[in-house]
Amino acid sequence: MVTKVLMEALSPTMEEGKLLTWLKKEGDQVSNGDVLAEVETDKAVMELQARGAGVLRRIVAAEGATVEVGSVVGIIADAGEELPDLPQAGAPRARPTADKAAAAGPAAATPAAPPPAAAPAPAPAGGGRIKASPLARRMASERGLDLSRLAGSGPGGRIVKRDVEEGAAAPAPTAAAATGGFEDVELSQIRKTIARRLVASLGPIPHFFLTTEVDMERAAIAREELNALEAGPRISFNDIILKVVAQALVQHRACNAWWMDDRIRYFDDVHLSMAVAVEDGLITPVIRNAHRKSLREIATESRALAERARERRLTPEEYTGGTFSVSNLGMFDIDQFTAVINPPEAGIIAVGSIVERPVLVDGELEARRRMRLTMSCDHRVIDGATGAQFLQTVKRMLENPLAMVW
Amino acid sequence: MPIITYRDALNEALREEMERDPDVFLMGEEVGVYQGAYKVSRGLLEAFGERRVIDTPIAELGFAGVGVGAAMVGLRPVIEFMTWNFALLAIDQVVNSAAKMSYMSGGQIRMPIVFRGPGGAALQLAAQHSQAFESWYAHIPGLKVVAPATPYDAKGLLKTAIRDNNPVVFLEGEMLYNTKGEVPEEEYTIPIGHADVKREGGDVTLVCHSKTVAIALKAADRLAEELQVSAEVLDLRSIRPLDVEAIVASVEKTNRCVIVEEGWPFCGVGAQVVDEIQREAFDALDAPVLRVTGEDVPMPYNKNLERAAKPNPDKVIAAVRRVAYLD
Numbered sequence: 117m118v119t120k121v122l123m124e125a126l127s128p129t130m131e132e133g134k135l136l137t138w139l140k141k142e143g144d145q146v147s148n149g150d151v152l153a154e155v156e157t158d159k160a161v162m163e164l165q166a167r168g169a170g171v172l173r174r175i176v177a178a179e180g181a182t183v184e185v186g187s188v189v190g191i192i193a194d195a196g197e198e199l200p201d202l203p204q205a206g207a208p209r210a211r212p213t214a215d216k217a218a219a220a221g222p223a224a225a226t227p228a229a230p231p232p233a234a235a236p237a238p239a240p241a242g243g244g245r246i247k248a249s250p251l252a253r254r255m256a257s258e259r260g261l262d263l264s265r266l267a268g269s270g271p272g273g274r275i276v277k278r279d280v281e282e283g284a285a286a287p288a289p290t291a292a293a294a295t296g297g298f299e300d301v302e303l304s305q306i307r308k309t310i311a312r313r314l315v316a317s318l319g320p321i322p323h324f325f326l327t328t329e330v331d332m333e334r335a336a337i338a339r340e341e342l343n344a345l346e347a348g349p350r351i352s353f354n355d356i357i358l359k360v361v362a363q364a365l366v367q368h369r370a371c372n373a374w375w376m377d378d379r380i381r382y383f384d385d386v387h388l389s390m391a392v393a394v395e396d397g398l399i400t401p402v403i404r405n406a407h408r409k410s411l412r413e414i415a416t417e418s419r420a421l422a423e424r425a426r427e428r429r430l431t432p433e434e435y436t437g438g439t440f441s442v443s444n445l446g447m448f449d450i451d452q453f454t455a456v457i458n459p460p461e462a463g464i465i466a467v468g469s470i471v472e473r474p475v476l477v478d479g480e481l482e483a484r485r486r487m488r489l490t491m492s493c494d495h496r497v498i499d500g501a502t503g504a505q506f507l508q509t510v511k512r513m514l515e516n517p518l519a520m521v522w
Numbered sequence: 523m524p525i526i527t528y529r530d531a532l533n534e535a536l537r538e539e540m541e542r543d544p545d546v547f548l549m550g551e552e553v554g555v556y557q558g559a560y561k562v563s564r565g566l567l568e569a570f571g572e573r574r575v576i577d578t579p580i581a582e583l584g585f586a587g588v589g590v591g592a593a594m595v596g597l598r599p600v601i602e603f604m605t606w607n608f609a610l611l612a613i614d615q616v617v618n619s620a621a622k623m624s625y626m627s628g629g630q631i632r633m634p635i636v637f638r639g640p641g642g643a644a645l646q647l648a649a650q651h652s653q654a655f656e657s658w659y660a661h662i663p664g665l666k667v668v669a670p671a672t673p674y675d676a677k678g679l680l681k682t683a684i685r686d687n688n689p690v691v692f693l694e695g696e697m698l699y700n701t702k703g704e705v706p707e708e709e710y711t712i713p714i715g716h717a718d719v720k721r722e723g724g725d726v727t728l729v730c731h732s733k734t735v736a737i738a739l740k741a742a743d744r745l746a747e748e749l750q751v752s753a754e755v756l757d758l759r760s761i762r763p764l765d766v767e768a769i770v771a772s773v774e775k776t777n778r779c780v781i782v783e784e785g786w787p788f789c790g791v792g793a794q795v796v797d798e799i800q801r802e803a804f805d806a807l808d809a810p811v812l813r814v815t816g817e818d819v820p821m822p823y824n825k826n827l828e829r830a831a832k833p834n835p836d837k838v839i840a841a842v843r844r845v846a847y848l849d
Binding site: 269 | 807808
């Protein structure tokens with residue numbers, strides 16, 4: 117049987133991939149699931165697997181070639197089997213470059229617009245036509261789902277009923293969903309109305325922003341003392357903030373939630389997305405179950421994730437499925453900023469730099485290390501007071517670091 | 523409710539209709555003195571006499587033609603073919619005379635005739651005597667084609683067929699005659715053209731008729747047990763007119779369909795059902811409709827080969843696995 121090896125969508129947002137290395141050569145016997153090649157996606161270097169068995173009869177895309185998702189990069193067939201006509205190597209369908217520039221524009225200009233975590237991987241479409249059963253097409257259109265964002269589990273990648281159902285239930289079929297228990301709450305009429313009106317007035321996500329200034333003296337002292345202990349990783353301020361935010365989210369489940377169009381999903385566990393700047397962009401690796409991790413564990417994990425992010429070695433499971441985000445530009449001497457929400461999450465905290473400021477303490481003027489936090493909230497999920505109470509908890513915990521072990 | 527055989531259910535239908543209407547008579551090979559090759563006409567000669575239960579020579583074209591003539595002048599003949607394989611000799615009377623008479627006379631001549639007998643394969647009757655001809659007759663405008671699977675349906679449909687003013691091809695089954703089922707004592711009839719849900723289900727529709735109903739039911743049991751797949755078994759009962767509404771309703775519920783029939787695949791009954799489904803229920807389909815048919819060969823005499831050539835629950839389950847994407 118002839119199996120076309122297609123450039124697959126190996127990350128949720130991948131539109132094209134660069135073929136780095138072929139691990140099999142023409143004439144090699146391959147089995148289903150064998151790794152054929154390494155592909156650089158928009159986020160990481162990923163493995164391209166064989167979807168059929170036989171002989172790798174032809175390599176269509178040469179190493180170094182950048183090809184669009186869905187294009188043929190090779191052919192697997194039985195020895196001696198007649199091969200179909202193939203598109204020319206390295207000649208994927210042309211796409212206007214203006215699209216790319218336009219897409220890159222806003223992202224680059226926005227301080228913390230992490231990649232959409234929950235965009236499912238497109239189905240590897242052969243020749244551009246999406247294969248879907250008539251029922252799947254009807255269901256997708258009724259539910260407003262984009263078929264090109266669903267992966268088909270039927271023969272030849274056909275999208276069938278169960279794929280649409282799963283696609284609707286879990287926004288990220290190929291990526292890790294947030295794990296652990298959750299509760300889906302049906303939308304009340306007032307919540308629907310709020311949602312509709314705010315969207316109409318403010319754009320796709322109705323943001324609002326809450327800023328508070330936090331006294332970081334005690335946190336700074338705690339950090340110095342912790343780092344004076346010889347064992348363990350160095351604790352950064354960001355680690356302390358991550359730890360505190362995770363802890364506070366447990367107390368404020370209303371902020372640990374996804375907006376899912378027809379419902380709001382409140383999570384029992386905290387999976388914290390942390391924005392990491394990488395060359396040409398940024399990405400939000402996720403610290404899973406952050407609320408159950410010690411400060412040391414968070415410090416170790418955040419460092420490892422940031423490193424892997426910069427090496428573009430993150431797997432989709434490592435940067436999807438977050439329930440809340442933290443973005444920190446303190447190291448760039450930014451006093452405060454507003455971050456863009458990472459949908460379907462409903463909130464993100466933007467962390468400014470810690471600076472000494474004159475502050476009145478018990479009537480006396482003192483120099484104190486202060487930091488501004490700005491929380492962006494999705495008003496469809498989080499109302500003003502809800503967000504403010506959460507932020508107040510964060511502030512109190514940071515001002516009394518003992519709360520971390522509380 | 524009494525439980526009787528399919529054979530006796532047909533016998534009851536004949537007896538009741540002959541009692542009800544003196545114009546009804548039965549004619550065929552061995553229907554009288556021998557009481558029927560399959561004993562469907564047991565006791566009828568004694569009850570109704572030689573004028574209404576008529577033994578014929580072995581001459582299908584002849585007695586089918588006599589039946590057509592009798593219907594033309596107002597009687598209600600029931601013509602028994604010992605099997606539908608022998609009725610090939612009489613097909614000119616069925617297709618060219620019975621099916622056309624009302625049309626070619628501008629409705630002046632009615633054709634209240636029933637042609638009945640067992641169709642399909644029994645056991646090791648070989649290539650010439652194991653054929654299912656539903657699709658042959660269903661192809662002809664002017665004929666109604668009925669193929670009941672249960673004693674209840676056999677009785678109710680035969681009574682309706684005898685009362686119908688159009689020619690009805692009534693297909694029974696040698697392997698069905700001994701099957702038993704509930705048949706009420708009080709009189710009832712079943713309208714022609716109505717399918718019947720023999721088992722409700724939500725995951726796949728098994729369209730079947732006649733002997734394949736039992737196959738579909740067995741497959742449905744195993745599907746529920748082994749694969750947790752809930753199959754709806756839809757018995758067509760009537761091939762023409764075809765109950766498209768019932769087929770579409772079921773497929774809209776289950777989104778998947780497998781058609782099970784004894785006949786050959788090419789231009790078979792299932793081909794017509796597929797055509798209706800793709801047109802009327804296109805947006806309900808989650809998978810191509812598959813068919814389980816008799817294999818596309820003359821029926822082998824060899825027992826193992828014969829078994830392999832017939833539809834069976836394993837073949838149905840394999841098809842269901844494909845339409846439900848379980849493979």
